[in-house]
Amino acid sequence: MRDPNTILIQTGLAGLNYQPGKPDGFFGPKTEAAGAAWLAAKGQPAGTVLVPETTSVIYQGSARYPVEEIVVHCSATRPEWMANASLSEQRAEIRRWHVEGNGWQDIGYHWLIGRDGSTLAGRPETVIGAGVEGHNRGVIHICLIGGAGSSETDAFSRNFTQRQGVSLRQLIQGISMRTRIKRISGHNEWAAKACPGFNVPGWLKEAA
Incomplete structure (x- = not known):
């Protein structure tokens, strides 16, 4: 009824x-x-991204590079990839790709966001990541699970869930409370790739 x-x-x-x-x-x-x-989202409208002012700084590596940017990525996996696995298990598989396949010391991302909106840490934020070749110092890398076959001009909702969008906004806000973020970008702004499967600056403008 x-x-x-x-x-x-x-x-x-x-x-x-x-x-x-x-x-x-x-x-x-x-x-x-x-x-x-x-x-x-604690009652906030969908799409709202608030970057708070802070005097705190996260430093990376022995050279203490100040973290001033967030770069968003995707795992380039299909929606059903490891559907019955936990985000921890998905992280372990991505870490295996990066360590065994790329020869890196650890997973390249600092944070992962699952299809259900859950979040999980990867590399510590104080360790330089490996998300973008030649652009990792002072950057925190966030990876959304999904995005296989995506285009850099796709709408966020085509490849990712609403809960992932909410968690991405909250994660950006949380990081911005710990360090002064000056730029939020997508991997496709630094390389000829579709990743993360949408236009991050456009998404941010929609969220404003």
């Missing part, structure tokens, strides 16, 4: 740029996911 209160909830979520589906009065999976994303 259609619930008028559910229609109000769906309309409200849609007004905050979440995607609860058609306001039909039925509390289905889309409405549940939109509600969970709204709760995770």
Whole structure:
């Protein structure tokens, strides 16, 4: 039975740029996911990215490079990749690619965001990452799980989940409270790649 209160909830979520589906009065999976994303964002509109002012600084490496940038990446995996595995297990597999395949000492990313919006640390933030060739000093690298077959001009929602978007915004805010971030970019701004599968500056403008 259609619930008028559910229609109000769906309309409200849609007004905050979440995607609860058609306001039909039925509390289905889309409405549940939109509600969970709204709760995770603490009531903020979807897309809101607030970069707070801070005097704190994260330094990387023995040379103490100040962290001033965040670069966003994707794992270039299909949505169903390791679907029954935990984010920790996915991190271990990506680490294996980087260590065994690339000869790196550790996983190249500092943070990973799973399809369900969960987050997990990779390299410590105080260690220089390996996300972009020639552009790693003073950079924190974040990797979204997914993005296989994506294009640099795709919409975020084509390759990633709404919960991933919420977590990415929250992670950016959290990092920005620990160090003075001056730039947030995508891997495709530093190399001829589709990664992370969307245009980060455009996404940030939409979120403003």
